[in-house]
Amino acid sequence: MKNIITKLYYGNIDPQARGFKKDSYLQKQMSILSKSEAVLTDKLDGEVKKAFLSFVNASNVILGESELDSFIVxxxxxxxxxxxTFVDSTVPYKDFLREVNNES
Known part of the structure; x- marks a missing residue:
């Protein structure tokens, strides 16, 4: 089995290759969002349509950057x-059991 870094390098790890579960709450909300955007895009025209599409695009950029920030954090x-867990060994109390075991 290849290590995780090699898998990542070769593109064999894609944490975003996911979708909504069938009939889930999020899938239903995504459907509402898509249908609403389509209806509004069809009904609007001119500057109002342009403003709406700018709003949608800016919202998507902000959402994407927010998701990236959350991932990094x-x-x-x-x-x-x-x-x-594995490197820092500082603790607020002295470990008497370790001292007893080391003395024997």
């Missing part, structure tokens, strides 16, 4: 947990 938090 979450990844860094996970890395800190790993560091604290």
């Amino acid at each position: 979450g990844f860094r938090l996970g890395a800190r947990f790993i560091y604290d």
Whole structure:
């Protein structure tokens, strides 16, 4: 089995290759969103349509950047947990059992 870095390098890991579960709440909301956008796009014209499409595009950019930020923050938090678990050995109390075992 290849390690995770090799898998990532060759594109064998795609955490975003996911979809909504059939008939889930989110799938229904996505359907409402898509249908509403289509209706509004068809009904609007001129400057109002242009403004609406600019709004939709800007919202998508902001959402994408927000998702990226959340991913980075979450990844860094996970890395800190790993560091604290395997590298950092500072604790608020003295480990008397370790001292007893080391003395024998």
